[in-house]
Amino acid sequence: MRNQDDGSKIIKAVLIGDGAVGKTSIRRNYLGDEFIEGHLATIGVDLATKRVLFNDEIVKFIIWDLAGQPTFEKVRGNYYHGCNGIILVYAVDDRDSFDNASKWLVEAYKNMGPLPPTVIVANKIDLRRGRDQSNFVSTNEGLEFTQMFIDKLGVPATFIETSAKTGENVEVTFNKLLEMMSEVERSKQPAFYK
Numbered sequence: 491m492r493n494q495d496d497g498s499k500i501i502k503a504v505l506i507g508d509g510a511v512g513k514t515s516i517r518r519n520y521l522g523d524e525f526i527e528g529h530l531a532t533i534g535v536d537l538a539t540k541r542v543l544f545n546d547e548i549v550k551f552i553i554w555d556l557a558g559q560p561t562f563e564k565v566r567g568n569y570y571h572g573c574n575g576i577i578l579v580y581a582v583d584d585r586d587s588f589d590n591a592s593k594w595l596v597e598a599y600k601n602m603g604p605l606p607p608t609v610i611v612a613n614k615i616d617l618r619r620g621r622d623q624s625n626f627v628s629t630n631e632g633l634e635f636t637q638m639f640i641d642k643l644g645v646p647a648t649f650i651e652t653s654a655k656t657g658e659n660v661e662v663t664f665n666k667l668l669e670m671m672s673e674v675e676r677s678k679q680p681a682f683y684k
């Protein structure tokens with residue numbers, strides 16, 4: 491897709507997951523000072539853009555941050571359309587957010603049909619250090635969930651554990667998503683360049 495303003499190509503990703511798992515923090519950590527942000531609080535959507543190298547071309551990478559409130563469910567539907575990638579976030583110290591992960595993917599599927607490349611992110615791993623982890627979501631649980639998702643839906647997906655607080659693996663998450671999205675777009679050529 492081409493941006494009408496300057497003719498550059500646009501790629502889009504959405505961040506989804508329960509409230510307070512760290513979606514906004516992950517996006518901010520990734521974008522650093524570079525980010526330009528619009529806040530559409532009334533409809534529960536934030537967006538930010540960054541220029542990135544994508545298939546040997548500088549493109550505008552738009553990251554939508556969908557607010558988790560159920561009241562916004564209808565509005566949220568619009569933002570899935572035309573997305574090239576998904577980052578689904580849960581927090582390792584919030585088991586409910588992990589249990590809800592599949593609901594988020596169902597919502598995305600309802601709105602998009604077959605899903606684009608997806609990174610499943612287990613955030614807040616810094617909290618694991620020095621704590622009683624008995625109710626924490628383990629790495630294996632995240633890996634198993636991701637594998638089940640790949641097997642059931644045949645979607646290119648990967649699992650990454652992050653901390654938006656320390657920045658651990660945040661850049662890796664977006665780079666991995668860009669890499670998977672770029673593989674999909676390359677396989678679609680030449681239609682992508684129309």
Ligand code: GDP
Pocket residue numbers: 508509510511512513514515516613614615616617652653654655656
């Ligand atoms: P969102 O509602 O999913 O966008 O979540 P936010 O980004 O607003 O984060 C919710 C809360 O969790 C805030 O108080 C953040 O400072 C905190 N938080 C986010 N990511 C991390 C993390 O990786 N580690 C820790 N310890 N706290 C985090």
